[in-house]
Amino acid sequence: MFPLRVGVQAVTALKSQSRLRYANCFHGVIRQQQQLLKVRNMSNTFLKALGDELVELEEEGIMEKIDVESILAESPFDLKSTDGARVVLKNGNALVSFNAAEFEHSGGSESAVPMIVTLEHETSQSQLSLACIARNNDEGDEEEGELEIEHVVVEPLGGNKNVDKPEPYSPAIGELNDEMKTSIFEYLHSKGVDNDFASCVVNIASKREEQLYGEWLMDVKSFVEKEDA
Structure with missing residues (x-):
């Protein structure tokens, strides 16, 4: 019976490790998606600031040819x-x-x-x-x-x-x-x-x-x- 108990424990341990790896992988994907979303939001904020500044320069006629x-x-x-x-x-x-x-x-x-x-x-x-x-x-x-x-x-x-x-x-x-x-x-x-x-x-x-x-x-x-x- 002893070898059987060892075998059951080994299978249980392998299943636990597999679930842990899956959980870590899942959380890793979530973190990566969150980071990408954060970067995209920052890019959008940066682009808006750049665009607003350009519009202001154009309204002031700064981008026109200098006379x-x-x-x-x-x-x-x-x-x-x-x-x-x-x-x-x-x-x-x-x-x-x-x-x-x-x-x-x-x-x-x-x-x-x-x-x-x-x-x-x-x-x-x-x-x-x-x-x-x-x-x-x-x-x-x-x-x-x-x-x-x-x-x-x-x-x-x-x-x-x-x-x-x-x-x-x-x-x-x-x-x-x-x-x-x-x-x-x-x-x-x-x-x-x-x-x-x-x-x-x-x-x-x-x-x-x-x-x-x-x-x-x-x-x-x-x-x-x-x-x-």
Whole structure:
């Protein structure tokens, strides 16, 4: 009889283990379905937030083409190219380039964007490059632009592409005497780069940065939709 009892106990144990495995498997499937449902709900919430933000941008006209010509109406500069966040303006041998992604708003009425002013001289195969900051203050009824120069260098045409060659020397503009600083600003003014132009640059950068944000929203929304499909 002893072997028979052992056999019955073994069968009972196997049945218990089988039921336990089935229960664990069942609960595992339930947990997986709950997790999928949770992820789907989160995706739907995310997609709604993205969609609502895009609708708001479209209602404000932010996603429409920027009328650069209108912004530069009283400036001698024209739009040369737009490549992603990089915008290039041109006036004769003067080029102004800036990255709209670097546009900064102080949270108050002042906003700014760094820009590079390049004056090309093809005969000498050199260029004068001025690192500047364009600022704009829209406090009050009228906008007020401000041009700030950080440093000025003479370098080969197209920039210093030789990594082994040291960077060109430039004194700290703020440490120059007043006469020298004034002459640099007047020289830039003669090329169409002044405080009013700085205000234009900030406006263009602001609008382009908003567009980039909208394009980012669309890219993220498209990804989430495809992943959730």
